[in-house]
Amino acid sequence: MLVIYEGIPRLMPSDVAKSPAQCTKTSPGVSQAVVSSLALPDPAASMLGRWLEVVAAVPHALAIEGDGVRFTFAEADALSDIVAKNTRHAVPDDGQPLGAMMGHDASAVIVAIAMLKIGRPLVMLDPHLPAERLRTIVNLVGMSSAVVARQHAGAAAQLDDCLTNVVAYDSLVSFKAAEHARDEVDSSLELELERGRAARGQDIFTIVFTSGSTGAPKGVSTTQDVVLSDVVTFHERLGFDVQDRVLMTLPLGYSAGTCALWAALLNGASVWCLDSRDKGVAAVVSYIRKNSLSVILCTPHLMRAIASGMPPLASLPSVRVAATVGEAVHGRDLRAIREHLGATAVLANWAGSSETGMIALHTITGDEAIPDCSLPAGQVVDLKVVTLVGEDGSPVKQGEVGSVVVTSDYTSTGYWGNEAQTAERFSVDVNGVRVYRLGDRGRFDGRGHLTLLGRADAAVKIRGYLVEPSETEAALLSLDTVEEAAVMANNHDGVSRLVAYVVPSAGLIPPSNAALRKELRGRLPEYMVPSEILQLGALPRTERGKVDRRSLPAVPARHRQLGLSAQEAEIAAIWEKLLALPFVNKDDDFLALGADSLSVEELLAVVEDRYRLSLRSTDLMNNPTLEQFARLIAGNAEASPSHPDVVHLSAGGGNEPLFCFAGAGALGLQFRPLARHFPERDVYAFQAHGLEERAMPDRTVTDHARRYLEFIRTTKPHGPYLLAGHSFGGLVALEVAHLLAEAGEEVELVALIDTYLPGTEEAAADDTPASDAHGVPTAPHRSTERLLFGLKDFGRHARSYLLGLTTFRGELQFQAFFDFTLRVARKYRVRPYAGRVLLVHAEDNPDGPDQWSASLASAVEFERVAALHEPILREPYATELARHLRKSITAGRAQ
Template sequence: MTLATAVPAATDDSTQSPLLAQWRLIAARLPNQPALTSAGVGFTFAEADRLSDLAALDLVDALGDGDEPVGILSEHTAHALLAILTVLKSGRTHVFLDPHVPVERLGYYTRASGLKVCLVSTNQAEIGADIATSLPFDEIVARAVASTLSETDLADAVEERLAAGRDRQGSDGVSIVFTSGSSGLPKGVLQTEDTLRQQVGYHRQLVGVGPGDRALLTFPLGFVAGVATFLAPLLNGTGMWCFDAREEGIPALRAYLEDKRLTAYYSTPYLAKSLAESLPDGEKLEHLRFILTGGEAITAAGVAALRRVLPESAFYVNGAGSSETGGMIVAWTLPGDAPAPTGVIPAGRAAPNAEVLIVGDDGVELPQGEVGEIVFVSRGLSGGYWRDDERNAELFSVTDDGRRRYRSGDLGRLDDDGNLVMAGRADSAVKVRGYLVEPSEIEAALTGLDEIRDAVVIAQKSDEKPTRLLAYIVPTAGLRAPSTPAVRRALRQTLPEYMVPAEIVQLTALPRTERGKVDRQNLPPVPERVVSDDVLDQHEYVMAQIWCRVLEIPGLDADDDFMALGGDSLSAEELLAAVEDDLGVTLESSDILRFPTLAEFTKRVSNHASALPSDPDVVPLNTGTGGRPLFCIAGAGALALTYLPLARQFPERDVYAFQAHAMERRGLPDRTVTAHAERVIRTMRTVQPHGPYVVVGHSFGGFVALEVAHILRAGGEEVELVAILDTFARDEPGATPSTPSATVESAARPSSGLRGIAAAALDKQVRRILPYGLPEVDQVSRHVRAHLAGVVTHEGQRQFDAIADRSVLALRKHVIQPYDGPVLYVLAKTNDRGLSGWQDILTGDLRVEATETDHTSLLRDPEVQTLASILRKHLEPVGVA
């Protein structure tokens, strides 16, 4: 079965009727049905018809002669929809001005369209006064509501004075929408009667929208999809509910859908996927009959997320189009009983009365499967660029049978099922090493990884240097953020080498325009890295092979920095293990920080030099800044290097990180939390003799940080802040979920009689050695390993686990004293215990901050940016220690 369903041929001639004729017919048939609704306001079809008639009469009086477009500056509300109907009835073309757009750009829209008068909502009066002559629309509506004009007199007035709207021809304008301006200044595009008539019919045939539906409109009304997905369902008898997720947020959107029992959902893929991901596992949007997304491409992961929250009877539609095509012109449908697809999601098949052609550079149509420029042919295309005859002549033409033809400038191909598959812009085609690359394929591979929620891939071009692919990714909330080498390894499982991005940048969110599209112009720049293996000496060349293997990159320069290339604590340990295996040299993780570049690290290994004098348990991450230090304590079994991403966020402060004793060298671990804290304090006082101190602790490190603060304050020192990062408090002895593992008490309750007395005596002797009883059989080896940690060393992760288990033993004996000083508690999204157990301990100035990440990713890029901003908010301005 093919996942793409064919669109039935047009059978309803009503799409040839004028828009206002269709509106009046629907209003007469469904007078008491809800038509336009938003928070706190709603109009039935009859109310909307009468009020827009009265408002249009008011508007015509105010406008006088002329045919200039009319602006509408309003929030995303039912009043905004009523304003569009009002301007439509007045016979003028409207330009919707979205308050989320910067004022400077709104001014540009005003000048470019030539509008002189703007209908303005009360809340936008100040902005409206700056850009055009303002008419307060709320007052116009209030006058219409209060009007006592009879229906007969109103009908006569409409017949006489609103003829321009009633007599609008197919090529006459309805609205001017502005392109996103991704390639220069935004361009105004005229949407005509014919354009929107086609959308009305297409929606009815594609999704069967009609009087039985209740539709949610989230598309901004300044966007062609906003105009089309307002008028198309409405003129098919569907009531429209407005909701602005940019203002209200995803949880409120979910509640609104359920509360209003909406059946038809229209939005961008990004918003729809965010909505789906906000639902608890197993919960579905039971009332929805379909979801239709448009505005940008959707990935297979996005479709799968939507499929999981839709009832089996519901279907999904991926619509595609542009301002120039007049809205949706191709669509791909996934039936409710079909499995979620993989790979690149096609844009779909052409609408009825439309045709998609793929042409080469010479304009000749290409065979199916070949990539070329996409050309659309239809009577329902837009009216072209507003007041730009030269550009219209370049991109628009008329076919022999009278249809309009538009060269899109986009690349694409037709797959075996006849679906259009987009391949990026023709003027920015990506060729890497002679291969034509479709960034959407790479984006699909990236978002196909569970750890990646969102991704965009762009090309960095240069006349002198080869084209590089740059990927920007957003990790999935609740999962550990993937390291750059791990992402590259995963991509190589499904993509050829030339499609693996040269640079992978992790962000907390992709920048987006007010329309929800990825704002490629505001992606952070990636500095170009120069690769010059030919200038490496023989030692550096050998070391470069190891680095490339660990980091999953093709080449290196002598000045490349290991951590800057995406290295993290895990890949650092992999590097050290590889150096020991390949070259027989044993180093510590701190050496990577002291000798961060390939040249420096190679020299360190080649000279077999001894480590610089230092404390092996303390890693200076930032030094020499003169700013008051941050003292950071790692979790159980974690390296001090885990704080490196956080240190990078505080270039104005010295940052010192502490790890457990004997992590990387043989030694006796601290037997108590207090001993651990005292060891930390000895170094702290060397660096900063007196307070105020800032102490940060993650997981088990939170207990140590709190004990450090207790000891410092008992000695008369000031502690500015203790930051506890997602540390679970103990509810009872032995319950330490914040640490990786714990032995479990399993000694049986003694029975009565002599056997019971003997068992009790034995149990008493055992508890002198093992205070929490005998470990379960499958935990015996870990229990023994914990007691021997530091004395007996292990390879790799087993060593870290041993130290972690030793920390558990120390924590079990620790008595946590109440603390009345300032504490910042940072809560990860995956922490379902919250402040449980802490209320009686943290009795002072307690500040709680919640994040949208998991326990581990809290300290990893890019989520660490959020953590850093939280810390800054609660820290005093930086000063010299």
Template sequence: MQLAALVVPGGTRSVTERFREVADALPDVPALVSVEGSYTFAEANARSERIGAALGGEDDAASPVAVLLPQTADGLLGILGALKSGRPVVLLDPTLPDEKLHRIVAQAGATVCLTDEGDRVPLRTISPAEALTTGSPAEALTTGPGDARVDRAGREAAFICFTSGSTGRPKGVVLTHDMLLNEAYGGRDRLGVDAGDRVALVLPAAFMAGLTVFVFALLNGAGLYAYDPRVRGMRNMAAWLRSVQVTTLHCTPSLLRSLLAVLAPDERLTGLRLVTTCGEAIHGRDVTALRPHLPADCVYTSWSGSSEIGHLAFFPIPPGDPVPEGIVPVGFPAPGKQVTIVAENGEPVPAGQTGEVVVTSEYLSGGYWDAPDETAARFSGTVYRTGDLGRFDDRGVLHLMGRRDSAVKIRGYLVEPAEVEAALLTAPVIAEAVVVPVQQGSQPVHLAAYVAPHPTAGTPAPATLRRFLRERLPSWMVPTAIVVLPSLPRNERGKVDRVALPPPPENDAGLPPRSHWEVIVADLWAQVLDLESVGVHDDFMALGGDSLAVEELLAAVEERLRLRLTSADLVAAPTVAEFARLVSQARPAGRHPTLVTLRANGEREPIFCFAGAGGLGFSFLPLARRLPGDRPVHALQAYGLENRGLPDWSVGRAARRHLATIRKLQPRGPYHLVGHSLGGLIALDVAHRLVALGEEVSLVAVLDTYLPKLAKEMTFAGPVGRPELVPVKRPKGGLLARLRGDSRELWSYRMRLPLAGVVPFDGITQYGVFFEQGHLLTRLHRVRPWAGRSLLFLAEEHPGDPAAWGGVLTGDLDIHRVGCDHPSVLREPHVESVASAIAKAL
């Protein structure tokens, strides 16, 4: 028997009726598959009928039935069975906390739950094995002619899908049979899903996107292959996709980025003909990053929608087509959906103009469960006002421009946060961004941006991002606060959880400058940090300054004030008022040439940190602020970097110099040493020298240090700079790297090497020369094995094999991976995990 293609509108009126048609036509085709087991369409149909008969025979057969089952073949069978009971089905996600499950079942009015976790919900439960007869064995479900045949159809409720709810109260959306049949039809019409496909279900089936994939597959005769990455992890997902020969994969953009992060550069997802994303906007560079991992004929498609309307639009990008720059458009309207852009008065606007997106369709949801007022506010018969702003381009492609109710007035201008988010996402170092309006106390409303850096890129300082945005946006659209997080918090549906975002730094303009020197210093700080104003009690680090901003500030002080200061001066005078007082005195006294005290107080043994090549001791300040407060923290940097003096031309000489400084501060052990980059080699050499003197070294922490053999194989181009915010093409390896476009700057540093420390160079050149000097020290050094307690932190992009450290760190060793690049190990937000591991080891 051949399966007739699903057509909407058509003769089929219910999801259950269509599933039976598929089972009759394709009885032996695998329908539900997971690691735990599988069912053919015939087997799934027979078992689900018996489950449906048991649940439909309950006393209160009109009330909803809840389903709390894992994302396995058995769990999906339970969903089918509950649907065949004829009762509205409330799908519960097992990862939700119990308190939220309780709220959902209470709000839905469910009276029974199909689950194996009876203690998690406050209502009567039936396990799948008991669904036919209480206490009967599981095999009871596999025998007998049980046929529920209690169908609802058309505009009657099939599922009640609960969204997170921005107010904290879950909102139940009624998904009707007509709506879900049209969803399945869209899967066939726009994505080509049919009986030859194996569809991966990696999105939670309890939410709209996952449920849509559920009907895409089963109602078109395709097998549904279930895998829950929240339970089984991302690292095994690619191998699973290949092993079961999946042909279509459907993700959220964040899930896709997580998958790409664990794939090897040359790893391909063989067998796929289609990859889609949904749930939120996706950037073109994510699609570009995906392409090398796909077969040559695999199509990518972005599709969008919501629980209220189902799918809204599809935007396919065939393998030969160019990938759009920036945010990928929403696309062409879905089957059965008429999309209109209207002005505030409800009248349609011309193509190209922005207005509210309004959807007219016979296949909308049935509104909100038990909430007639909320339903009436958004639905009017077959019309739904989405609240989204959008426009059609001249090709008829829909673009979404944010929410109508999210626009906010900043300094008298109406600003759409989504436009700022889009600008942030044009920086390749940014993987995720969300912008929200914030009002703190009596201060005016301002914007706060939360960003997560790409795991293979650098971590930009807030000042760098503000400068990047000012080149692309009007000043009033640039966020006052930019908070860098390892990743944006997400709810159980994979969407950004705005409620869970941490509060931004206080936006208190504070006391304005009171003196001539305070005006000069505040102006310098504002220039370096790209802020409009700075208060006299503002802290440089709290405003977003990092070690690179320190270098820029000190160079500006030297250029404009003819005063040569060091990073230690900024540590000692971290506010505008204190720094202004310092510069007004013209010649700070008592500066140590290599020591920067980051925290002077503490009753326990201090922590000594060794800076990398061309690095300032100041760069350890974010780490120091996160280490336990009961220990002083001191940083040591190269002799001659911030003073005039002949530098040390070997790791051993640098170690001897720093050892003398350390012994003056702490004559006896135990000692705790931390080294970043070249500083890791110096820390190990200092540790050997301390042990030779009979002292105890309790801990050596090595932060993304390159072993000499690896350093010899690599070519670096000057000091570690700011993360690149625009794409740069880099030739690969060896001589080509030496001859690339920035080679003149590289060789300008190397030609100055003989004068390092003796002649102070202007601005960044000083740090570039010392970077090259430190790189030379690394290549010439011979590392001795260290048998003491040690921690090794390696950045995600560290090119060396961790096993190479086995012959160097031979004692008690813990290895930690940090999801960032080399310099970002010492920057927020990644430094938090580094500090936590060190604190635990102390």
């Protein structure tokens, strides 16, 4: 039964021909008994002809679902007839392409079918695009008419200077029941839609636009043959048929979306439309499970998000195929999603372009191992021939890298309205078959599998070696600590270098740049290791989910400087080895080069062994550059005479200083990334007494506070004071605030950075020792620490009882202080504090404002950062943390 709701015919869920349980695959070949296979080549083949075959074969099977609206094939055919006829009357017959600005829903699919029947090229206008981008597309195509959904009327109105004839979708839809729809289409329909019925494979169905991520967008004239060839491939290689329910998240205005939509419909499968850009990943997972969808088609980025967003034991038992498209996919990503699928589910990725459709497909069955690398594009599909050619245009040998050339009658005819660009890439061979030069480089392995190595213009010579940045990307993605990576070649003053952009893996401590470089040197030749690495919270992406390389931030070039003294050259060699760098200059800062706490300790240990000079981290902070540190060594200088437990991170002056308190077993150096965001003020960081020299540790939180307060009052005798503490340091900051308030001083703000309330199980793990800053999985480690005191494991923790009597080497000292401080924290009870407090929590901290309400006044601000406990102080999260802190300081002064 079809009913009218807000002017749109809707099929009620009770009328769906198949229940969710019926959507799973039964046996191969079932679809052939219901919908005959499409055979190509066939000069008479057309998309509309195939659509009508499917409608006739399975009229009552579900075809489309989106936002609760469902249509069978017969209903979709009837409604699209009406939309086609009414559109034909509403737009001038000027032969121009027709636009459609719709939602990602059932009505958008109806419009696409209707445009097929009208027989004029369709241009899907994605409402997620900026108005200027849409205006560029409209002007390039030269169209003036578009069908627009009600919710996007405002976006269309911004294009009224070029899109002069806007037709509301609601006005095209009949308000009568679908069973009467055929009666409403008068006998003139056949004549009015004659152009659509006469169209064949060589005719243009749609114009899709390249992403423009590497240049200006181009309108690709997509013929019906290109679409039909993909329909055949999806049936023959992935088994698409009438039983499948296909998740449609790929935008309909792009090549992959067009491919997925018609590959499903023209094989008799149903499409289930949900836009992850609007609904989010959680909604996608729920949609798959609720409707028992059998096929997932999406980008690797979304597939990765689906896997990471699901609980460990959650499953998607209805899914039989999970396939990605758009960019390279790593084996790790497929292993992550496989954990949530059935044992027989097939994993796949396909490669192609807007100009060619699919050219290669790689599948992995349930019993096949998934390689620990970026997956190849796979086997070249039928109806396409791929040749790899060298610079002279002749084919290269197997295993050699060459430029990808696609020969097939099933490719685009060129770029709409741009003969010059078409001539650059498209041609015909001696047999009259179309030839397209993809612009990518690739190679074939011994099994005939194609691997794409990125754009031909992305390859670069580094020190005389030709380097494919995609291979360095693959090596980065093979590291557990890296979630996403993009590598680009950068040329500065005629010198080429590789720059890597890295997103750290969720659930693991972000690696330092030095650690990443060391890992890469064990996997790649020296010339393929990036000279610069920039860690980001996320890679910028285009509207279709690809990495937007043009939006990646610029990284200043480093050049080797001459003129190092003998002592500087000797120290430079040590730094280069510890940080895995090709060179170090006189004015380079050790920490700014990508060092972490472990690197600092390794450096100090080398200095002690080689020069018999015992230094603390404060000495490195006071002499951070190569020139200064070498001078310190050469002069055999004494350790800094400043307070042994204080690190002066920033010398801004002129504003109230920021006093920071480190967590258990942590160096004050951990606040360095945060301090860089406050150049206008002095920033001091306190660490545990005795951490870097033999001294009896403070045995209570109050003892810590009183010791630090002496330095604070010496540095700044009177308020207002700004205090910030990470983890256990937050408890110390609160206690310092109490002592200052009792002395009649003003405390402007106390920032508690991922501090746990003591007395809870979580409090036992409220800090992570310095050694955990190097890629150790956090969750298992923290679970162990939460059992620390219950297990009474004095064998493992005996060192913490010897602090002050002796010192331990390297990480053992940090671990001992970590264990000792946990006992101190568990004995502490927070006193109610009436001043302003900013709570900033990492994503796994359960102690929100409600839990702190008994200890803090109502003047509490709360922020959450999508980071883990230790990384919250490191970039890229330190930038967000600094923003919250600065905002709170500013807001307090405005009151």
